[in-house]
Amino acid sequence: MSCSVLDEQQFRQGCQLLLQRSDQLGDGWSWEAVQGSEEGYLRKTARRSVPSDWGPLHDQEGFSFHPQTLCDSTGHEKEEQDPAASTGSDFLSAEEQDDGSYTVTDSSSRVVQYEYHILFSCSYGAPVLYFRAFTLEGKSLALEEMWSTIHPNYRLRLQNCPLSAISQQEHPLLGQPFFFLHPCRTEEFMGLVLQAVQDQGRPVNYVLSWLSVVGPVVGLDVPLQYCTPLHSAVSLNSTKPD
Amino acid sequence: MADDKDVLRDVWFGRIPTCFTLNPDEVTEREAEAYYLLLPRVSYLPVVTDKVKKHFLKVMRPEDVEEMWFEYEGTPLKWHYPIGVLFDLHASNTVLPWNITVHFKNFPDQDLLHCPSNSIVEAHFMSSIKEADSLKHKSQVVNDMQKKDHKQLWMGLQNDKFDQFWAMNRKLMEYPTEDGGFRYIPFRIYQTLSDRPFIQKLFRPVSPDCNAHTLGDLLKEMYPDALTNDGEQKRYQVLIHGIEPLLETPLQWLSEHLSHPDNFLHICVVPVPTD
Numbered sequence: 001m002s003c004s005v006l007d008e009q010q011f012r013q014g015c016q017l018l019l020q021r022s023d024q025l026g027d028g029w030s031w032e033a034v035q036g037s038e039e040g041y042l043r044k045t046a047r048r049s050v051p052s053d054w055g056p057l058h059d060q061e062g063f064s065f066h067p068q069t070l071c072d073s074t075g076h077e078k079e080e081q082d083p084a085a086s087t088g089s090d091f092l093s094a095e096e097q098d099d100g101s102y103t104v105t106d107s108s109s110r111v112v113q114y115e116y117h118i119l120f121s122c123s124y125g126a127p128v129l130y131f132r133a134f135t136l137e138g139k140s141l142a143l144e145e146m147w148s149t150i151h152p153n154y155r156l157r158l159q160n161c162p163l164s165a166i167s168q169q170e171h172p173l174l175g176q177p178f179f180f181l182h183p184c185r186t187e188e189f190m191g192l193v194l195q196a197v198q199d200q201g202r203p204v205n206y207v208l209s210w211l212s213v214v215g216p217v218v219g220l221d222v223p224l225q226y227c228t229p230l231h232s233a234v235s236l237n238s239t240k241p242d
Numbered sequence: 243m244a245d246d247k248d249v250l251r252d253v254w255f256g257r258i259p260t261c262f263t264l265n266p267d268e269v270t271e272r273e274a275e276a277y278y279l280l281l282p283r284v285s286y287l288p289v290v291t292d293k294v295k296k297h298f299l300k301v302m303r304p305e306d307v308e309e310m311w312f313e314y315e316g317t318p319l320k321w322h323y324p325i326g327v328l329f330d331l332h333a334s335n336t337v338l339p340w341n342i343t344v345h346f347k348n349f350p351d352q353d354l355l356h357c358p359s360n361s362i363v364e365a366h367f368m369s370s371i372k373e374a375d376s377l378k379h380k381s382q383v384v385n386d387m388q389k390k391d392h393k394q395l396w397m398g399l400q401n402d403k404f405d406q407f408w409a410m411n412r413k414l415m416e417y418p419t420e421d422g423g424f425r426y427i428p429f430r431i432y433q434t435l436s437d438r439p440f441i442q443k444l445f446r447p448v449s450p451d452c453n454a455h456t457l458g459d460l461l462k463e464m465y466p467d468a469l470t471n472d473g474e475q476k477r478y479q480v481l482i483h484g485i486e487p488l489l490e491t492p493l494q495w496l497s498e499h500l501s502h503p504d505n506f507l508h509i510c511v512v513p514v515p516t517d
Contacts, residue, residue: 122442122444123377142351142356169355170320182369
């Protein structure tokens with residue numbers, strides 16, 4: 001039996017561990033149960049500021065700008081910038097220079113509200129990431145707009161591997177359109193991750209490891225604090241070192 | 243007894259007489275006539291409605307035309323479900339033809355996936371086939387196929403070519419004799435009155451003591467309410483391709499013969515009509 005395939009119970013255990021850590025760190029994950037059963041999924045919302053001029057798929061020359069990840073909707077310790085400022089004049093964006101490099105300047109950019117769900121696929125024995133995004137006015141982002149919020153470096157990688165590409169899919173529990181990352185390659189890359197970790201004899205949370213690989217592609221950061229030992233739990237936004 | 247192969251043909255060539263009417267709120271230059279079509283149960287709406295689109299575009303100005311979508315009695319129809327499933331789920335006990343309303347504006351993007359081209363339908367179809375094979379064969383058969391073989395499955399469906407499709411699909415229906423069946427059965431159970439779009443879980447075709455699981459066994463495990471207990475009145479119909487198979491039918495046989503081209507058994511549980 002391949003160790004890189006998960007069963008539903010292991011998935012739930014991984015989620016619970018992730019949830020405990022998230023609670024300590026104030027990272028905003030919650031468990032949504034399906035009525036009257038043990039089945040459910042992890043859910044999180046977050047806001048990101050995305051440069052308005054990251055542009056369409058083919059503009060990719062020497063990028064150095066990284067999006068600001070603001071704190072989530074649970075209201076924990078907000079960062080200096082107020083996420084509600086939708087006009088975006090407080091946010092930074094990138095402008096292309098003549099030599100193809102980018103400089104960061106003050107100009108408007110978009111604030112996008114993301115919703116992330118982690119479900120279990122029994123067909124593939126793996127977690128699957130479903131997500132959708134809205135403008136602050138509540139208008140949902142279409143596929144092309146979603147692509148334009150993804151860092152150009154990740155776009156190249158996704159383009160080269162169509163099976164990992166982002167596509168629209170019906171949420172298996174809610175029935176609404178979401179975007180998702182296809183899980184058919186998960187066993188492949190998780191096999192490599194698990195092998196490396198198990199060679200070192202360390203315990204591993206499959207769900208957390210998986211999330212740290214796929215999350216950043218769609219703007220979902222998984223802070224390193226998730227991996228620090230439990231007794232030294234530090235809030236994500238605290239300035240005190242561990 | 244009918245040959246099992248005949249069942250495959252009957253399934254493939256199932257049709258639903260449908261009447262397409264333009265949504266009265268669409269802006270038209272003159273009145274639009276209804277359009278009649280026999281829809282293949284096993285195909286998908288975007289693949290077989292080019293003529294419907296052309297017909298209605300004749301009475302509309304280009305600037306009033308956005309993404310086409312379909313609705314039945316107020317319910318947007320999910321194009322990524324096989325046509326037969328949509329009919330069985332929403333209109334199985336109504337008088338034919340099936341009356342579908344055509345829309346060209348106000349696309350309900352909270353309910354429906356976008357479908358800008360047939361390549362999106364192809365991607366969904368192939369994704370289902372791969373998922374089904376992951377359940378049946380740990381993806382070994384589908385991964386051993388070449389890209390042109392995958393293409394043959396899609397083209398067979400798109401062009402309504404039974405022989406072309408099954409020349410390739412038969413490989414996905416094989417299994418080691420000693421196993422007695424697939425690893426798990428790809429199925430989805432649809433209910434009418436649930437938030438949850440469908441039930442899909444792991445289920446083996448053969449029990450640990452080597453007995454063949456039946457349709458009844460599947461329902462007992464996944465959706466016991468669908469079954470009628472002794473002395474009770476029947477509340478639900480369990481439909482596959484518009485018929486009610488006997489609950490004693492072996493699940494492995496159903497999977498091999500009554501699956502859709504996407505290799506899934508799509509099972510609709512609908513309330514018994516009360517008239």
